[in-house]
Structure formats: C-alpha cells, structure tokens
Amino acid sequence: MYEKLGPVSKDLIAQNLERVRARLAAAATKVNRKTDSIRLVAVTKYVGIQEVLALVDLGVRDIGESRIQEVEAKEKDLAAQNLSSRLSEIQLHLIGHLQTNKADKAAKLFQYVHSIDSDRVGAAIQKERAKLSKPVLPVLLEVNVAGEANKYGLVPDANVLHEVLKRSADWSALKVEGLMCMAPAVEGDAEPVSRPVFKKLRELRDELSSRSGHALPELSMGMTQDYTVAIEEGATIVRVGSALFESATKI
Numbered sequence: 001m002y003e004k005l006g007p008v009s010k011d012l013i014a015q016n017l018e019r020v021r022a023r024l025a026a027a028a029t030k031v032n033r034k035t036d037s038i039r040l041v042a043v044t045k046y047v048g049i050q051e052v053l054a055l056v057d058l059g060v061r062d063i064g065e066s067r068i069q070e071v072e073a074k075e076k077d078l079a080a081q082n083l084s085s086r087l088s089e090i091q092l093h094l095i096g097h098l099q100t101n102k103a104d105k106a107a108k109l110f111q112y113v114h115s116i117d118s119d120r121v122g123a124a125i126q127k128e129r130a131k132l133s134k135p136v137l138p139v140l141l142e143v144n145v146a147g148e149a150n151k152y153g154l155v156p157d158a159n160v161l162h163e164v165l166k167r168s169a170d171w172s173a174l175k176v177e178g179l180m181c182m183a184p185a186v187e188g189d190a191e192p193v194s195r196p197v198f199k200k201l202r203e204l205r206d207e208l209s210s211r212s213g214h215a216l217p218e219l220s221m222g223m224t225q226d227y228t229v230a231i232e233e234g235a236t237i238v239r240v241g242s243a244l245f246e247s248a249t250k251i
C-alpha cells in the first residue's frame with residue numbers, strides 16, 4: 001500500500017507540476033512527438049482534496065485514483081465543504097484493480113478506466129454502466145507485461161489479448177481505447193528495467209491493432225520513476241503521483 005502524505009503546499013505543487021510538464025515536453029520533443037499528444041493524469045491517492053483542487057486550479061483536469069473507497073472519501077470531504085460542484089471540472093481515472101462487487105460504483109464515479117485486468121472486470125463494469133444514462137466509458141486493458149506475481153493484469157500474450165478484445169465487442173457501454181501497464185518498481189535509475197516493458201506494451205498494441213482492425217490509440221504507461229522513458233516509447237497517457245507532491249530533494 002502507498003503512503004499517505006501530510007498537507008502539501010500549493011506552491012510546492014505548482015513548482016513540481018511545472019517541472020513535470022517541462023520534463024514531459026522535453027521527452028516528447030526528443031522523439032519528435034507533440035507535447036499535446038500526451039495526457040498527464042495526476043495521481044492523487046497520496047493526498048486530500050485541498051491538493052486535488054490546487055492541481056485543478058493549476059489547469060490539471062485528469063485525476064487518477066486507485067481505490068473506490070478513496071474516491072468516496074474525497075467526495076464526502078468535498079460535500080462537507082460545499083465544494084461538490086468542482087467535481088464537474090475533473091475527469092476521474094480509475095487506475096487500480098477493481099473488485100467486481102464495486103463495479104456499480106466504478107461505473108458511476110469514473111470517466112476513464114485504465115485497469116480492465118480480466119474479462120470478468122470488463123463484463124462487470126459493462127453491466128453496471130449500461131444501466132446508467134451516461135456516455136460510453138473509455139477503458140484500457142491492463143497488461144502485466146513483466147509477469148510480476150504481485151500485480152494484476154492480463155498476460156502479455158497477443159492471442160489472449162485478442163480473445164479479450166473480441167469479447168469486448170459485447171461491451172456496448174464501454175470502448176476499449178488501448179493498453180495500460182506498470183513497470184516493476186525500481187530504486188534509482190528505472191530506465192533499464194522500464195524501457196523494455198514499455199516497448200513490449202507498444203509492440204503488443206501494434207500487433208493487436210493490426211490483427212483485430214480495432215484502433216487502439218492509447219498507451220497508458222509511465223509513473224514518477226519512468227514517465228520520460230514511457231513517452232520516448234510511445235505513451236499517450238502518463239500517470240504521475242509522487243513527483244507532484246514530494247519535496248524537490250527526493251525527485
């Protein structure tokens with residue numbers, strides 16, 4: 001489980017955000033990509049609503065959370081301060097594993113789901129989303145590229161992924177837009193470990209997309225330790241948390 005941080009000042013968040021945006025832009029330029037082709041999802045599981053709103057005030061729209069309970073707690077805090085209306089400024093991304101008994105909540109709360117890590121999870125969200133009069137929900141298939149025992153995700157096998165993609169044709173309330181992965185956690189320089197993982201996800205996407213004829217434009221990959229590497233390898237969405245909230249000496 002991640003560690004919760006105490007309050008983080010708006011100034012520190014602003015400085016950190018500026019640095020992350022600059023690094024994101026530099027990585028994009030390095031490989032001749034447009035900066036605005038990469039979406040920054042700010043992961044706020046470590047912090048409370050003041051920090052989320054600070055990010056929104058600084059122009060961040062995409063907010064990532066990994067647990068339903070955490071989002072419910074934040075919604076309650078917003079309501080208690082009469083700030084619920086600010087939710088309309090936010091696109092909320094589910095980035096963590098979903099227990100299927102919470103699929104009803106996920107279908108209501110989120111505007112984007114990165115963590116479809118099994119057929120069952122996809123089918124459960126489909127069932128609940130279809131009951132609501134909400135727009136089609138964009139989703140990604142999560143792949144456990146490095147085969148880590150402690151991580152969720154589909155196996156990194158084009159045949160298996162192709163089968164899931166075929167079944168997703170029945171998910172009328174969802175739209176599979178691409179793939180997501182996490183590289184193994186690394187102390188120090190993550191590049192040697194992360195780069196081959198990200199490259200593999202891109203190759204899987206390319207193969208799936210040409211086999212199925214299903215456009216899969218999105219690749220959600222890269223966190224604080226490796227988002228610049230991910231951008232070099234084709235990430236269209238990076239999910240960055242710690243780098244936005246920690247003091248400069250640590251990042």
Ligand SMILES: *Cc1c(COP(=O)(O)O)cnc(C)c1O
Nearest residue numbers: 043066095223224239240241242
């Ligand atoms: C926590 C989390 C992140 C952000 O990680 P940082 O290292 O804090 O940037 C990204 N993706 C997922 C799936 C996470 O759970």
